[in-house]
Amino acid sequence: MRRALYLAIGILCGALLLAPVLAPYEETAQHRDAALQPPTHLFLFGSDEYGRDLFSRFLYGGRSALLAGLSAALAAVLMGFAAGALAGFYGGWLDAALMRISEMFLALPWMYLLLAIRALLPLRVGEAGSLAITVSVAALSGWPGPARLVRGIFLAAKQRPYISVARYLGATNAYIITRHILPEVRPLLWTQAATLLPQFMLVNVTLSFLGLGEGEPHATWGGMLASLRHFSVLEAHIGYWVTAASIGLVLFLLQLAVDGRVKLSVRKITIQ
Amino acid sequence: MLVRILQRIAQSAALLFAIATIWFLALSLAPGDFFDEARLNPAASPATIERLRVTYGLTQPLPIRYGHWLWSLAHGDLGESIAYREPVAALLPPRCANTLLLTATSLVVSWSLALSLGIWAGAKQGGLADWAVRALAAILLAIPELIAATLLVYWAAHSGAFPVGGKGDSVSGLASHMALPVLVLTASAFPMLFRHVRLAVSETLAAPYIRSALSYGISPARLWLRYVLPAAANPLLSLFGLSLAALLSGSLLVEVVFGWPGLGPLFLDALFARDTYLLLAPVILSSCFLLAGNIAADVLLLWNDPRVAKDSP
Numbered sequence: 001m002r003r004a005l006y007l008a009i010g011i012l013c014g015a016l017l018l019a020p021v022l023a024p025y026e027e028t029a030q031h032r033d034a035a036l037q038p039p040t041h042l043f044l045f046g047s048d049e050y051g052r053d054l055f056s057r058f059l060y061g062g063r064s065a066l067l068a069g070l071s072a073a074l075a076a077v078l079m080g081f082a083a084g085a086l087a088g089f090y091g092g093w094l095d096a097a098l099m100r101i102s103e104m105f106l107a108l109p110w111m112y113l114l115l116a117i118r119a120l121l122p123l124r125v126g127e128a129g130s131l132a133i134t135v136s137v138a139a140l141s142g143w144p145g146p147a148r149l150v151r152g153i154f155l156a157a158k159q160r161p162y163i164s165v166a167r168y169l170g171a172t173n174a175y176i177i178t179r180h181i182l183p184e185v186r187p188l189l190w191t192q193a194a195t196l197l198p199q200f201m202l203v204n205v206t207l208s209f210l211g212l213g214e215g216e217p218h219a220t221w222g223g224m225l226a227s228l229r230h231f232s233v234l235e236a237h238i239g240y241w242v243t244a245a246s247i248g249l250v251l252f253l254l255q256l257a258v259d260g261r262v263k264l265s266v267r268k269i270t271i272q
Numbered sequence: 273m274l275v276r277i278l279q280r281i282a283q284s285a286a287l288l289f290a291i292a293t294i295w296f297l298a299l300s301l302a303p304g305d306f307f308d309e310a311r312l313n314p315a316a317s318p319a320t321i322e323r324l325r326v327t328y329g330l331t332q333p334l335p336i337r338y339g340h341w342l343w344s345l346a347h348g349d350l351g352e353s354i355a356y357r358e359p360v361a362a363l364l365p366p367r368c369a370n371t372l373l374l375t376a377t378s379l380v381v382s383w384s385l386a387l388s389l390g391i392w393a394g395a396k397q398g399g400l401a402d403w404a405v406r407a408l409a410a411i412l413l414a415i416p417e418l419i420a421a422t423l424l425v426y427w428a429a430h431s432g433a434f435p436v437g438g439k440g441d442s443v444s445g446l447a448s449h450m451a452l453p454v455l456v457l458t459a460s461a462f463p464m465l466f467r468h469v470r471l472a473v474s475e476t477l478a479a480p481y482i483r484s485a486l487s488y489g490i491s492p493a494r495l496w497l498r499y500v501l502p503a504a505a506n507p508l509l510s511l512f513g514l515s516l517a518a519l520l521s522g523s524l525l526v527e528v529v530f531g532w533p534g535l536g537p538l539f540l541d542a543l544f545a546r547d548t549y550l551l552l553a554p555v556i557l558s559s560c561f562l563l564a565g566n567i568a569a570d571v572l573l574l575w576n577d578p579r580v581a582k583d584s585p
Binding site for chain 2: 104108109111112115116117118119120121122202205206209210211212225226228229240241244245247248251252253255256259
């Protein structure tokens with residue numbers, strides 16, 4: 001069951017990444033004489049009001065959302081690793097300060113971070129700007145989780161005899177961290193990155209949904225979802241619906257696959 | 273204990289100040305201002321626009337604007353919206369009331385569902401019902417709020433079963449306008465709450481003191497009310513505080529999708545228009561809620577479990 005789910009997701013993500021090869025049409029190619037077509041063999045998901053193939057745009061939009069999600073998850077995990085390693089390895093005031101800051105960011109809703117960072121940039125941003133926003137929101141809101149787990153592993157690892165031996169033999173801190181403790185942390189980092197991926201793809205989709213991310217004529221999942229709010233859908237245009245449902249299905253499967261990979265934990269009391 | 277809570281409040285006040293300052297600076301340093309769009313209008317002469325900018329104090333240097341803003345804020349003045357030409361303090365209350373109506377309803381619904389189903393599933397672990405509710409929670413958790421809301425709006429507009437946009441006039445109108453947004457908010461909050469309740473109950477039931485209480489033959493009512501629920505409540509109280517914290521900020525996206533006249537659409541419009549003071553007020557207000565909710569979580573925990581006060585230095 002789970003294996004089938006992973007396989008399906010692997011194929012889906014592969015298809016999205018290969019959008020330029022697989023898409024039957026260019027991202028922005030218009031066929032004005034075939035606007036608002038229902039799904040047919042020519043237009044798998046139908047076409048939009050400019051006669052653009054919704055299936056091709058679904059693939060291209062998914063590609064940019066997936067790439068943004070992947071780089072965002074990577075950024076958050078790297079930052080979490082750095083903070084957790086510093087806090088766990090060096091301890092003391094650095095540890096206390098980093099943990100206090102991480103609590104602050106844990107309590108902050110990501111939507112606010114998204115809008116605050118968005119407010120810093122001009123009203124229209126391109127693909128690079130949209131990617132930068134997603135990655136910075138992700139790094140800022142996603143690092144505390146991994147950081148706390150990494151810190152825990154570092155605290156435990158520091159106590160082990162082979163670390164003392166390594167230090168006695170003259171190993172530097174950097175050597176101990178990368179050669180002796182990193183292998184222990186690595187599987188955790190991968191799971192964390194996987195669980196963060198669907199969330200951050202959703203951040204990217206939300207950004208373009210609100211009209212704050214990358215805009216037309218580029219294909220974005222958020223933009224395609226937003227077109228469901230347009231009055232033209234009242235004319236029962238099935239294509240938009242199919243596209244939105246497919247976007248929902250991909251995000252649903254991704255979230256379902258990573259669900260249950262991390263244990264539940266309620267925030268501990270922080271009164272000082 | 274009182275000292276700790278007071279310290280916590282002082283910390284939160286400092287944090288609130290930091291958040292407000294960061295937002296003010298971000299908005300002031302960002303390129304463009306409210307009158308950028310007016311410049312494209314041939315009917316407005318550059319001289320008029322410049323005069324308006326002077327009127328609204330946009331030409332003053334940043335430190336002076338910041339000082340003015342802090343000074344007014346300290347006196348309870350949130351500033352004036354440029355777009356609405358009204359004090360922000362007059363614009364916010366109805367919007368806040370609408371948002372709270374939505375979020376408070378979904379808070380009550382999702383917590384009652386999570387508590388009843390969670391306790392039930394935790395008590396009957398491994399059964400068919402437990403499995404069914406857990407599967408439901410996993411599925412609901414995986415459906416993104418944005419997608420659910422968008423598809424529901426599409427369906428409602430198409431079938432005409434529910435009105436879309438606005439909040440209705442009569443009581444029944446209000447209920448039908450609220451139904452779908454509350455459904456989406458509840459569906460997105462329920463799975464996490466349910467899992468925590470179920471976990472807390474099942475962990476408590478497995479504790480040795482429950483077994484010994486059972487072997488004494490005490491009544492089920494006493495077992496649940498005196499032994500299981502108070503012990504299981506600990507993690508849930510923190511969680512409840514976090515739910516309170518999200519009352520003003522948690523429904524932003526859903527409000528925007530459903531066109532609910534709450535803080536969400538106001539906030540987004542202000543962001544697009546660069547209406548600085550109208551933008552800052554909801555930020556400050558919902559940050560207050562956020563911090564207050566966090567403090568409430570800790571206070572509730574201290575009240576329920578005296579051990580906590582001893583444990584944390």
